[in-house]
Amino acid sequence: MSVIALVLNILWLALGGAVAALGWFVAAFFMAISIIGLPWARAAFDNGVYTLWPFGTRTIDRDLLYRGDIGTGPLGFLGNIIWFVLAGWWLALGHLVAAFFLGITIIGLPFAWAHVKLAGFALWPIGRTLASSDFRRRRAYY
Structure with a gap:
């Protein structure tokens, strides 16, 4: 991770990222202890992890890492449809509204971009995972 990404992550945490991530972790906890929400707890x-540390991190399809994962097949697609209808669209909309207001200032532009990335992940998270930003570059050498 670059020094700039580290500084941006620290600023992100201090200016509200830690609280937002805590909200995701609490939601994941309650999903995990309920029977109905268990399939979406990992998402x-x-x-929450992505919200905690968005700079220097990107999302990738899990089938790049794990073949035959249940979240990358038809059940994952169905889970994403349910997620989208019940939570994904309004969570993504919240991130986009935050990105709009942060994007008004030059200082807020990196944080606005982080909210746009988070909106995409909040919209359709099942079957995707987090990786370092240079994941594809490092993988190309193997």
Whole structure:
């Protein structure tokens, strides 16, 4: 991770990222202890991790890492449809509204971009995972 990404992550945490991530972790906890929300608990936890540390991190399809994962097949697609209808669209809309207001200032532009990335992940999280920003570059050498 670059020094700039580290500084941006620290500023992100200090200016509200830690509180937002805590909200995702609490949601993941309650999803995990309920029977109905259990299939979406991992998606909520991954959203919390991504919200905690968005700079220097990107989302990738899990089938790049794990073949035959249940979240990358038809059940994952169905889970994403349910997620989208019940939570994904308004969570993504919240991130986009925050990105709009942060994007008004030059200082807020990196944080606005982080909210746009978070909106995409909050919209359709199942079957995706987090990786370092240079994941594809490092993987190309193997």
